[in-house]
Amino acid sequence: MSSEYKVSSEASFVVRVADLHKRYGSEEVLKGVSFAVRQGEALAIIGPSGTGKSTLLRCINRLTEPDRGRIWLENTEITNAKTDINKIRQQIGFVFQDFNLFAHLTALDNVRLGLTKVKKLSLKEATERAMIELRRVGLAEQAQKYPAQLSGGQQQRVSIARALAMDPKLMLFDEPTSALDPELIGEVLHVMQDLADEGMTMIVVTHEMGFARSVCDEVIFMEKGVIVEQGPPEQIFTQPKQPRTQQFLSKISELYGRTSS
């Protein structure tokens, strides 16, 4: 694959990753990963467990420090030591598998906290903005509830609202539906689909092949720290070039029994 082409400095790329390496002890988790995501593009990353997908996502906002390689958000190099990483993170929404809602705060306060404390909005402005985002994910009525009083699907939607409220240039989703009961997955995917339709640039690590296929513009299949295959969903899902991709997809459809949503 042509990583040279992908990392070229083109204004329409929101994020570029070049030759990313990360090792934990003796285990090299990322072995030189490169790709780029265009403005408005939704990229799906699929691959077996332990392949380094979460690590890759966390490197992008430096929740994990990469060992080598460079990452840009638009024209700012994230991996540059001089970059104020807190400024960068404000512009990158992150949605965790386990939601990670602040346990002591209501849904509203979860969404509002970043606005008041990081973006320094007034309480009034922050509340207005937070309510817009909660409405967008269909949870305006639940604004005063605490995380423990919400279903998993609702919690994940609040966490999406929390990320969106910061007005991010890029959204990162790390298996956002993996911790959910099957009947709750749909509501979260629905919110994400709306988001993609609205033109949000996003990277989604997922096992929901249906979602990857119908919503995303590009799919990366990763295994053992390298990108095995990359292409538009039609190509990856119907005519994968690599035998490994083929094996993985057939195993997944056995496991999950569905590839369309």
Add this chain to the structure above:
Amino acid sequence: MRSRVRWFVAVGLLALVVGMIGGVPQAQTQAFKVCSDIAWPPFEWVDARGQFVGFDLDVMRIVALLKGYRIDIQNLAFDSIIPAVVAGQCDIGASGFTITEERKRVVDFSDPYWESNQAVLVHAASGLNIITAFKAGQIIGAQRGTTGADWVEQNVIKQGINVTLRLYETYPLAEQDLINRRIHAVVEDEPAAKVAVKTSRGALKIAGMINTEELFGFLVRKGDPNRLLPRINDGMKEMKRKGIWNNLIEAYFGVDVNLDRVAQCYADLKGWLDRNQPEAYAENLAACMSGQTYRRP
């Protein structure tokens, strides 16, 4: 009187160690700090109104008057007083301290101001006397670490008389057991025993005395850096000359004295001290404490 050895040694050693690390005390202000464990009537106690009263404290107050210095009285745990004097937190220890060789190694004592003997307390209805109180098989109570406990050990048990010595943290607990007739006798300081007889409303009586001739003294830091001992000794002599001493003894140790009166008496009469008239104070205190008419300042 109270000489709880374990405690004293532990705290004293600690204070000395700290002292060796430490430096020299600073120059004192005019007022001297008198430290006393104010819970041992009739030498020092806190009356029903919360006033600090008692023989030791009055001697300290009057000596200060006669010698022209001021004192602040500080209520402090008995075991802490000698360490505090050594450390310079207290200038004088006035708390019925028995003069002992051990203590003399760390502090200096004034001339003795009191001779204390041990009383043998029994239940009034028991019919025991000073001989039968120590009959074999009986239980004798005393406060741990006191002269009384030591005396029973040395002169009864070591002489082969098979009594049980029951030790108490403080002698009022022993007195309580004696009133409840769980023990046969208590050996303790004579003045304390007299207080016990009075407060027991006839339940207890003194069967007899044991002469141990302990001497009480006031104590100051080793070397007496503030030159207090000559003033205290001189002041006490002056009190005796002027008749103050006898009146104080009458007031606190007299036969007709009711210690409960002290709250009223001290409140009424302390004005004499403020007026620098210790003679009038002592004379009227003696009268007031034994229920006679007295003159307020």
Add this chain to the structure above:
Amino acid sequence: MQRLEKLELIWQSLPLLGEGVLVTMTLTISLLGVGLLLGIPVALGQAYGPRPVRLLMSSYERFFRAMPILVLLIVCFYGLGFWGIYVPAFGTAVVVFGLHSSAYQSQIFRGAIQAIKEGQLLAARALGMSRLQAIRYIVLPQALRLSLPGWSNEYSGVLKDTSFVFAIGVTELTRQGWQIAMRTREIFLVFITVAVIYLILTYLGTWLLERIERRLSVPGLAGQRREEHGRVI
């Protein structure tokens, strides 16, 4: 007749015992405050500090937990006296007890910090919060709530410990009782009264802390934490 007199004795002792209660409670509350102010940074240092800070905080905590409170009191009070520094006894007591309590409180607090899921901090950082902001807005509010039950214990513990302060001449409740007992020789009566007062103080304090805990309680945190553990995060 006898009984009436005894009741009267207790009645008349109440003002003096009340003074003792005042001293005991002032000391208890101040020392808990000092302990809290020092205990939180110690716990944070232990949980989040760089290695030297962690080491320093751990040795601080271990030192003060190992020291008997009486030894500390005497060393500080009389030790300073040797240097010619005459500190008020009450102030010394507050500081010494406060240091001692901060070591224990830091442990309560550290336990609470460790009970907070790592994802909470990650989520805060992912929003662009600095480490300090994440601690201030996420860790502290959660850890303080989780600490409240532990504080109830600490409160009743130090309340009783304060009776040591007469070693440096602070007359608190137990000592007031002792003074009354020595005057009246009604040892049991007086100390039963004192015991009842301690019971009331303990009960009142824990009741108040429970109220605070309930007022601040959040579903899924504190009391309900254990049952809903798996569900919250």
